[in-house]
Amino acid sequence: MGNDSALIDNLLHRLSTTFKIRDPGTPGFFLGIETLKIGSGLMLSQRRYMKDLLNRAGMTDCKPLATPAAVTQAVTPSTQPYENPTHYRRLVEALQYLTITRPDLSYAVNRLCQFMHSPVDDHWALLKGVLQYIKGTLDYGLCLSASPSTAVHAFSDSDWAGCPVHRKSTSGYAVFLGSNLISWLSRKQCTIARTSTEAEYKTLADVSAKVTWVVSLLRELGLHSGDPATLWCDNLGAIYLCANLVFHTRTKYVEIDFHFVRDKVASGDFVVNFVSTKDQLADVFTKPLPGPRFAALRDKLNIVSHPCA
Structure with missing residues (x-):
């Protein structure tokens, strides 16, 4: 992949003298992912995969939903085991592969x-809600376009004690290379955070590790701009922790390995800035959101609909 067609042709010719290869031409469909031309960039779509998934679930004619996760929870949650747990597991495993091009499902x-x-009946109801959302967004995919900047920046967020069962927090982050989303995460934290600051600080440590790897890869490819990566966080307490090495009252319960982000800030590799909650793109990875808010963040993550789909 590159912008010099002569160099690409020369490389393929030299490889063919040693290895048995063939050039399939412009990428079209690979491992269930379709590449579609959209404007000056590409859109990665799994439309066929999504249709097959709906067919396997018997929901090809279901009613679409605006969001994949309901904001409200059942007043009396069901404890009745779902009758076909294997079916549930297979569909969820299939959905995991779909998040390659659909970060909004993470x-x-x-x-x-x-x-x-x-799984119980309530969990099957949640799964059906995700499939109903997919039904209404079959034409959506991840857009990648030429960016004038190669600067790395990331949004980091956490939903403190969001799990109603274990009271663990959910971490979420989105890493951008220029204007393109290249990495994202939504994951429950392994340990219980005593404060919202601790939960946010743990997420900053996670995204710091990912950004470090991205920057290392860019340096090997000769594409790194040399500028420090920018991390955006909406918790002032966590931002102060990154800069203040003697903030003891907030750090005595935090595991040592999470202070990795401090070293990065001290060495000048990272800059941690404050972003308001309304501009926090990683919010979509940590909690259910109302339809308008969810749609606005989805657009900012470059998840778009193909006009010709």
Whole structure:
């Protein structure tokens, strides 16, 4: 892949003298992912995969929903085991592969994965809600376009004690290379955070590790701009922790390995800035959101609909 067709042709010719290869030309469909031309960029779509998934679930004619996760929870949650747990597990596993091009599904799919061992009827209802959302967004995919900047920046967020069962927090982040989303995460934290600051600080440590790897890869490819990566967080307490090495009252319960982000800030590799909650793009990875808010963040993550689909 590159912008010099002569160099690409020369490379393919030289490889063919040693290895038995063939050039399939412009990428079209690979491992269930279709590449579609959209404007000056590409859109990665799994439309066929989504249709097959709906067919396997028997929901090809279901009613579409605006969001994949309901904001409200049942007043009296069901404890009745779902009659076909194997069916549930297979569909959730299939949804995991779909998050390759649909970051907007990450939070909902991560939540479904937490009940794989013993799903109940309520969990099946949540799964159907995700499939109904997919039904209404079959034409959506991840857009990648030429960016004038190669700067790395990331949004980090956490939903403190959001799990009603274990009271663990959910971490979420989105890493951008220029204007393109290249990495994202929605995951329940392994330990219980005593404060919202601790929960946010743990997420900053996670995204710091990911950004470090991205920057290392860009340096090997000769594409790194040399500028420090920018991390955006909406918790002032966590931002102060990154800069203040003697903030003891907030750090005495935090595991040592989470202070990794401090070293990065001290060395000048990262800059941690404050972003208001309304501009926090990683919010979509940590909790269910109302339809308008969810749609606005989905657009900012470059998840778009193909006009010709």
